[in-house]
Amino acid sequence: MATANIEGFFKLQYERLYDYAHELMRSNPGSTVKVKVGRNGDNVIFNRIYVCFKACKDNFVCCWPIIHLDGCFLKGKYGGELLTAVARDGNDQMCPLAYVVVEVENKDTWTWFLELLIDNLGGGGFCSRCTFMSDQQKGLMQAFQQLLPSVDQRFYVRHLYSNFRKKFPGIILRQLVWKAAATSHPQAWDAVIRQIKDVNEDAFKHLISIAPRFWSRSRFSGRPSCDTIVNNISEAFNSVIVDARGKPIITIWSGLQVFEIRRTSNIAEKYVVDVDKRDCSCRKWLLTGIPCCHALTAVRFLNMNPEYFIPNWFRTTTYEETYNPIIFPVNGPELWQRTSYPDILPPPNRVLPGRPRKNKRLESWEQIRDDTQLGQAGIPKRCGICRQLGHRRTNCPQVSQHQHDQPTTNPTQGSEQQDQQPTQDATQGTQQEDHQPTPHATQGSQITHDDTARPV
Numbered sequence: 029m030a031t032a033n034i035e036g037f038f039k040l041q042y043e044r045l046y047d048y049a050h051e052l053m054r055s056n057p058g059s060t061v062k063v064k065v066g067r068n069g070d071n072v073i074f075n076r077i078y079v080c081f082k083a084c085k086d087n088f089v090c091c092w093p094i095i096h097l098d099g100c101f102l103k104g105k106y107g108g109e110l111l112t113a114v115a116r117d118g119n120d121q122m123c124p125l126a127y128v129v130v131e132v133e134n135k136d137t138w139t140w141f142l143e144l145l146i147d148n149l150g151g152g153g154f155c156s157r158c159t160f161m162s163d164q165q166k167g168l169m170q171a172f173q174q175l176l177p178s179v180d181q182r183f184y185v186r187h188l189y190s191n192f193r194k195k196f197p198g199i200i201l202r203q204l205v206w207k208a209a210a211t212s213h214p215q216a217w218d219a220v221i222r223q224i225k226d227v228n229e230d231a232f233k234h235l236i237s238i239a240p241r242f243w244s245r246s247r248f249s250g251r252p253s254c255d256t257i258v259n260n261i262s263e264a265f266n267s268v269i270v271d272a273r274g275k276p277i278i279t280i281w282s283g284l285q286v287f288e289i290r291r292t293s294n295i296a297e298k299y300v301v302d303v304d305k306r307d308c309s310c311r312k313w314l315l316t317g318i319p320c321c322h323a324l325t326a327v328r329f330l331n332m333n334p335e336y337f338i339p340n341w342f343r344t345t346t347y348e349e350t351y352n353p354i355i356f357p358v359n360g361p362e363l364w365q366r367t368s369y370p371d372i373l374p375p376p377n378r379v380l381p382g383r384p385r386k387n388k389r390l391e392s393w394e395q396i397r398d399d400t401q402l403g404q405a406g407i408p409k410r411c412g413i414c415r416q417l418g419h420r421r422t423n424c425p426q427v428s429q430h431q432h433d434q435p436t437t438n439p440t441q442g443s444e445q446q447d448q449q450p451t452q453d454a455t456q457g458t459q460q461e462d463h464q465p466t467p468h469a470t471q472g473s474q475i476t477h478d479d480t481a482r483p484v
Contacts, residue, residue, distance in 0.1 A: 038105045039374055041276040044076055044361060046369040048278050049077070054365075055356045058082035060126075060148050064140070065372055069084070077277070078141065080126035080148045083353035087123050088149060090341055090350035091115040094252035095125065097132050097162040098262035100260065103274035106374045109133045111141050116254060118347040122261045125149070129277065131375055135167030138141045142171050159252040163187040163259065180249055183242045184259040185209040195230040205235070209244050209257050212311040217246035245315055253317025253339060277374075284414050301326040306337060316343065345361060 041048075049061040062078040095113055102108045109132060113125040130137040146155045152175070159180040162168055164187065168352040172179060180325050189205050201224065217240060225232035241247040245255050272280050299309040299322045307313060312320040317339045319327065327334050340346050412421040419425070 030410070032202070038276045041278040042374040043371040044364065045074065045077065045277065045372050046367045047361070048358075048363040050367050051358045051364045052079065052081075055358045056081050056083070060144065062144060063372075072370045072372050074277075074375050076128060076130045076137065076140065078126065078128040078144050080145070081095045081337035083355045084125050085148055086353040088115050088125055090346050091117050091123050092252055092254050093157060094159040094161065094254045096122075096262045097160060097165070097168065098259065098266065099165055100266050100273065102129070104276060105377060106277075107378050108375065109137075110269075111137065111415070112262070112265060113141075113145055114261055116261065117350050118341040118343065122180035122265055123350065124140075124265065129280070131164050135170045137166065138168045138171040139174060142175050146175060153364070155179065157251065159254070161247070161256070180251065181242060182248070182257075182474060185243055185257045186259060188238065188243050192231070193233065196228055198227075200227055201231055203231050208235070208240075212245045212255070213309065214246045217244055243384065245311070248315055250311075250317070253315070253341075255312065287465075295436060303327060303330065303332070303337075377437075405480060 052061050059082045060080045064076040066073045066075050099111045112127045115123045117123045128141045156179050161182045163184050204224045211217050301308045306320050313323050319337050366371050413424045413426050414426045
């Protein structure tokens with residue numbers, strides 16, 4: 029009975045999908061909702077649905093000109109895939125733009141999604157000046173070649189290294205690949221690539237075949253003012269909706285979550301700063317839009333205000349303006365207006381082999397924490413206590429060694445010391461005056477008390 033109710037609830041939401049789309053557009057004027065169906069005789073079968081709220085369109089005006097594209101599987105009864113487009117606001121947090129539920133991920137579905145997204149964001153002329161980051165999903169590259177052939181694209185290094193590791197495993201190559209991706213100027217990238225060639229020439233040829241402008245900061249353009257090489261934004265968004273991915277089609281959208289990124293700087297080298305051009309030879313100012321530590325030193329030396337060199341989308345007023353538009357709530361299903369469209373049937377149920385999983389399947393190299401783990405800036409993670417590689421502060425050997433070196437008292441020895449002390453006092457008492465105190469017993473009990481009370 030419970031299974032039948034659940035299956036009926038899933039099917040009922042497909043039947044009222046047109047009504048839900050109409051309610052979304054009524055409560056959020058200016059939003060875009062597209063439903064695509066197929067025909068099987070007299071039956072109407074669901075194919076795709078695209079949703080982009082008016083507030084999300086307006087939000088993107090104040091966001092960085094960079095869009096993260098990703099896809100994930102739905103875990104409900106009828107399956108499907110969810111394709112998402114997520115932007116970054118001025119506080120470096122995720123700002124969802126649009127999402128689409130499709131039957132399968134391929135060139136046709138990505139083209140359909142990108143056509144609607146480009147139209148909602150201002151057309152091809154505006155989107156061609158944006159940067160798109162992706163995992164090179166199936167059919168996505170062909171869709172870009174068709175719609176935005178000259179647009180700036182970037183690849184997530186985690187996905188690139190995952191494919192690289194299948195052919196060329198090893199910790200040394202892993203460190204060098206991430207180092208080549210994280211370096212910000214071409215000279216350092218050339219030096220790292222030469223090191224990779226010395227280690228494995230086939231690995232060198234494999235990386236050279238992928239243009240560095242797709243995956244290395246040393247060749248990134250400064251247009252989006254973002255130097256990220258990982259897909260943390262998309263991964264965080266997918267983790268937020270992991271429970272919603274198993275729900276019916278209408279209740280799949282469940283909320284957002286903030287994800288912050290911490291940056292670190294290395295000030296050991298010397299670089300040339302051009303304040304007028306807002307450029308530093310380390311290229312971090314160009315890539316992030318935020319003055320680097322070298323630029324701040326030069327600005328302070330010239331007695332100038334560093335806030336003058338901050339882009340508009342990093343200012344508090346711009347951040348507040350980003351979320352001025354709101355997504356209005358919708359009424360319950362009993363208040364939805366009945367449309368003239370026919371009821372939609374759910375797509376054919378595809379049963380995949382194996383037990384379905386909600387959590388992301390990590391690679392074997394991602395499950396081991398060692399000195400090859402890198403942070404957001406491409407710098408190996410260090411212990412917060414001893415600043416060494418290979419462990420965290422929770423299991424720092426210096427803490428355990430400090431605890432081991434502290435003296436401890438055996439409870440048995442303490443009791444024996446107390447038992448022997450009165451005998452010694454009695455022997456010495458015959459040689460001393462009656463008015464002289466015998467502090468040994470008191471001291472012995474005090475020492476035992478201190479040892480047992482000392483934290484180990």
